[in-house]
Amino acid sequence: MMNFVEELRWRGMLHDIMPETEDYLLKNKTTGYIGFDPTADSLHIGSLVPIIILMHFQKAGHHPIALVGGATGMVGDPSGKSDERNLLDEETLAKNISGVKAQLTRFLNFDNDIENAAQLVNNYDWMKEISLIEFVRDVGKHITVNYMMAKDSVKKRLSSESQTGMSFTEFTYQLFQGYDFYHLYKEKNCMLQMGGSDQWGNITTGTELIRRKAQGKAYALTCKLITKADGSKFGKTAGGNVWLDAKRTSPYKFYQYWLNSSDEDAEKYIKIFTFLDKETIEKLITEHKEAPHLRILQKKIGEEVTIMTHGEEAYKNAIKASSILFGKSTAEDLKTLDEQTFLDVFDGVPQAEVKRSVIENGLEIVPAFAENGFLKSNGEVRRALKENSISVNKEKVKDDFIITTKDLIADKFVLLQRGKKSYFLLKII
């Protein structure tokens, strides 16, 4: 049997582990869970780490449970937050939960035919049954406020660093999460809770509750939070979060995110986000160091993670799109594309519709960029022109350029571009 803990360790994912956990996991096939917050109707790549942990867990023969926090999502976890959270209304929450559920099924094997099929639970299902009196008597009684206050997540908010203080609601959060663990321990014989290192406090409230209320022993394990070498937040781009949902973040952009990782980060990511074995990874790292400009690591990570998330087909399209957008393709190359290929490549690129007659009459460059919502104002277009950053169909143009029918791609599109990475499509109707 594969050593799950060792696997996480050499991949540099392990942060904190309760004593005896490794031993227990080696000797027993057990059940473990990770909670996912339904703060949006899609997970983003930050959630990929816990997902991958569950995948490793399942691979090692254990039984993974993914918990969707329908109830805890209503309370709001104060960990890592310096401000009070906004609460989600029930309708949004329901939508988010179903979105998150759908995504998790892509990564974990929920097939009941196998022995250690993954399970999906929603803590709202049991939390909704509990009355306040019940909760206060049966759960609250076992945990002292002193214990709760000692948690970092709470201390931080009570200290003078925090401007807003902390509501009772958020203070209670750890009891909710702790109760989840207790519930799964009782109902599903779940012995282990995992999560990001910021969850340590919440997780140990769970093991504490299990110890006091059920005289049981449960285990905990956390993984390192993903950081980036330049200090910026992982999983964010200027355009927002990088989502797992293809509708929110196109596979092309998803792939690009990994491709643009720094060398330093790529060495970490390849261990964390791919399932390649140690030898393969070490070989790749060596190769990469010999020829860093080839970006072997980034490409491999992009390939593995994009295929895992969006499938083979989407990955191939992302590659094709990348080579057209960033290769030495010219206006001529672009014009050889048929409509379908063109649309695949530029899937997700913002676009606007323009009447054919406008192009036939000749469209000046300034209004072409400003009036369709690509750039904010005429002034901005003029500025950009001065910077020599405006291209039409991948060719730099000056302010006297006029778009005509000869610039149409597939007789239907004009590709506008600001700088190297920012595209916009005019679609002729």
Added chain:
RNA sequence: GGUGAGAUACUCAAGUGGCCAACGAGGGCAGACUGUAAAUCUGCUGCGCAAGCUUCGGAGGUUCGAAUCCUCCUCUCACCA
């Protein structure tokens, strides 16, 4: 409830009657260089081709002239109760 401080562009933050479309920093965008990188250098960062126009929490007022002075309002923070 009382007292005090404050609200300036994406963020922080100067500006206390004309020299203010508003110092500076960060962020963002672009150009050069490069590996679609990092670092570095340069330019831009309210609208307008321009004349000019609209901005400094909101509404009024004083003034030839207001981000700056006055009145009221809204909100935030701190201390006290």
